[in-house]
Amino acid sequence: MEWLKENGFGGVEIAWVYPMRGDSTVKHPKWLSEEWAASVNYAKRTADSLGLGCDFTYGTLWPFNAFDLPDKYGTRSFYQKESPEDRTLTWDHPRKARIINHLDKEAFAYYAKQMDAGLKDAYKGSKSGIFVDSWEVETRHLWTAGYGEKFKERFGYEIEPLMDKLYQPGYEDVYYDYMTLMSDYVLYDFYKPFTDHAHTQGAFSRSQCGGAPADLLTAFMLVDVPETEAILYEPNYGRIPASAAALAGKDVVTSETFTCLYGWRKWGGKGPHQDEEQVADMRLIADALFANGTNQIIWHGMPYNEKGKGKDDNHFYASVHVGPDAYFRDQLKDFNDYMTRVSQYMRKGKVYSDVALYLPLEDSWMGVEYPDSLQMPWVWGEYELRYVFAPDYLAGYQPLWVNAKVLSEATFVDGVLRYGDLSFSALAVDVEWLDIAALRQMVRLAKEGLPVVMAREPKQPGKNKSVEFVALYKELMALSNVSAQPAEILTQKPLLEGEDLPDFWCRQDGEELYIFVANPAAKKLKYPLRYGQAFEDQGSVRNVVVNTVAGSQSLQLKFRPNESLLLKVDKQGKVEVVDLNFTAKKIN
Numbered sequence: 043m044e045w046l047k048e049n050g051f052g053g054v055e056i057a058w059v060y061p062m063r064g065d066s067t068v069k070h071p072k073w074l075s076e077e078w079a080a081s082v083n084y085a086k087r088t089a090d091s092l093g094l095g096c097d098f099t100y101g102t103l104w105p106f107n108a109f110d111l112p113d114k115y116g117t118r119s120f121y122q123k124e125s126p127e128d129r130t131l132t133w134d135h136p137r138k139a140r141i142i143n144h145l146d147k148e149a150f151a152y153y154a155k156q157m158d159a160g161l162k163d164a165y166k167g168s169k170s171g172i173f174v175d176s177w178e179v180e181t182r183h184l185w186t187a188g189y190g191e192k193f194k195e196r197f198g199y200e201i202e203p204l205m206d207k208l209y210q211p212g213y214e215d216v217y218y219d220y221m222t223l224m225s226d227y228v229l230y231d232f233y234k235p236f237t238d239h240a241h242t243q244g245a246f247s248r249s250q251c252g253g254a255p256a257d258l259l260t261a262f263m264l265v266d267v268p269e270t271e272a273i274l275y276e277p278n279y280g281r282i283p284a285s286a287a288a289l290a291g292k293d294v295v296t297s298e299t300f301t302c303l304y305g306w307r308k309w310g311g312k313g314p315h316q317d318e319e320q321v322a323d324m325r326l327i328a329d330a331l332f333a334n335g336t337n338q339i340i341w342h343g344m345p346y347n348e349k350g351k352g353k354d355d356n357h358f359y360a361s362v363h364v365g366p367d368a369y370f371r372d373q374l375k376d377f378n379d380y381m382t383r384v385s386q387y388m389r390k391g392k393v394y395s396d397v398a399l400y401l402p403l404e405d406s407w408m409g410v411e412y413p414d415s416l417q418m419p420w421v422w423g424e425y426e427l428r429y430v431f432a433p434d435y436l437a438g439y440q441p442l443w444v445n446a447k448v449l450s451e452a453t454f455v456d457g458v459l460r461y462g463d464l465s466f467s468a469l470a471v472d473v474e475w476l477d478i479a480a481l482r483q484m485v486r487l488a489k490e491g492l493p494v495v496m497a498r499e500p501k502q503p504g505k506n507k508s509v510e511f512v513a514l515y516k517e518l519m520a521l522s523n524v525s526a527q528p529a530e531i532l533t534q535k536p537l538l539e540g541e542d543l544p545d546f547w548c549r550q551d552g553e554e555l556y557i558f559v560a561n562p563a564a565k566k567l568k569y570p571l572r573y574g575q576a577f578e579d580q581g582s583v584r585n586v587v588v589n590t591v592a593g594s595q596s597l598q599l600k601f602r603p604n605e606s607l608l609l610k611v612d613k614q615g616k617v618e619v620v621d622l623n624f625t626a627k628k629i630n
Contacts, residue, residue, distance in 0.1 A: 050378030053095025262286030284335020322576035391551030438536030553613035
């Protein structure tokens, strides 16, 4: 930790994965034992003494699990047959433990009691975050006691006879209803209890809600610090947790970053170009994240090694290797300082908002499975929302995702849509499917005066159709402030105008704006990166117009190879380029 402090890190997250290289013969403290707790407490006190933050993964490996979990609290499928996916590797390798039922808050409470017994003294001192990683629990046919009864009460038909057809073509409406109820279980029996419980311990919750079978925007709004991941999740996905944070009034959006940079390999081997990562490639990912709303980078990662030892002793298969023997050690502190500077600017004031963009959640639930070309060994369902982008006609705006919950709680006041501290000049809806509850809210707000782009005529998802849906759509489209043509509705100029605009993110601090404009080479990055991809950039120029309440100013943005720009716009509309003072060098 002293080394981390010297090299520009702001804190640590302690994660208990498996002992050295998965070698079960290596001596290590038994999970949650007094010896284990003593080491954890020492680490927390050391972090406090150094001025480092110290968070804790709230368990061993990724899904929450326990060795002695009662059967009633274990994860289950509709078919009630325990499968290998119901158990996971643990810190006490090769011993496996049963995954808890994430649809039962009593199961979480049982699990949390064990974890808190081990962490009780580590909670003392500075406030720590407790962390849950991406949802790595089997989602197909996921079930819990009472699910069938609640389903019939809500939708009026029995789901049990249809469970074997749930993922087949022709049953998309049934799957939509199944996911609608599933989402409520995930939100209010897992993510909300997780956050509420963190507060009872004097901690805060941090979560990658990615992969959860739920309304992801709401899930991210329920945790204290929403987190994305890159590049197993591509940077565009980060706009979902960033939107959630802005809507919920939360300042910090984190990202587990640099995971499997050039590709993934199973546990036991090294990934492509692992231990020879280029800082320039990592910067490309970091800048893409900043331009989609992230404002704190969490390195993945640093396997534990005793002082004086390194990757030849312990190495983690899925991460960039961080340590005194890192391939990029000569640039590490400068790179960390750079990311810290950008993060600090991207926390000033509040998130700038202009257009509310409806998240196509219904499209994802009605789509069921991704086509083969978009699936990966760990990705199959459209419910993950991995590949959603703002439509081209919103280029230059900074759209934030909204959902039915946000619309139901929003108001139209003084000519703008208001939600918390945010205000929006218009709502854009560009979806194939739309829940009737959301449509009702759109009609309400539009009748009050909200300009609405309804780019397509949506259909009603779910098995139970209503004649009211068609009537509501006609009522909506009859209003003069609603149109399928964006140009008729979006009367507010975009923040940036120009051809082939790069990705950007803007914060508003009083009357000043701070706009981070990522290098054009960072736009729409795909997993995995090509080795040295950042060095393919030869530099570029973009001619833009910056539009603010003070007026418009033309500007030529000159991007040097592998560098991004930060613009400061004062209350008179004058634009200044802030020197970020970092150039990544090629490591030969």
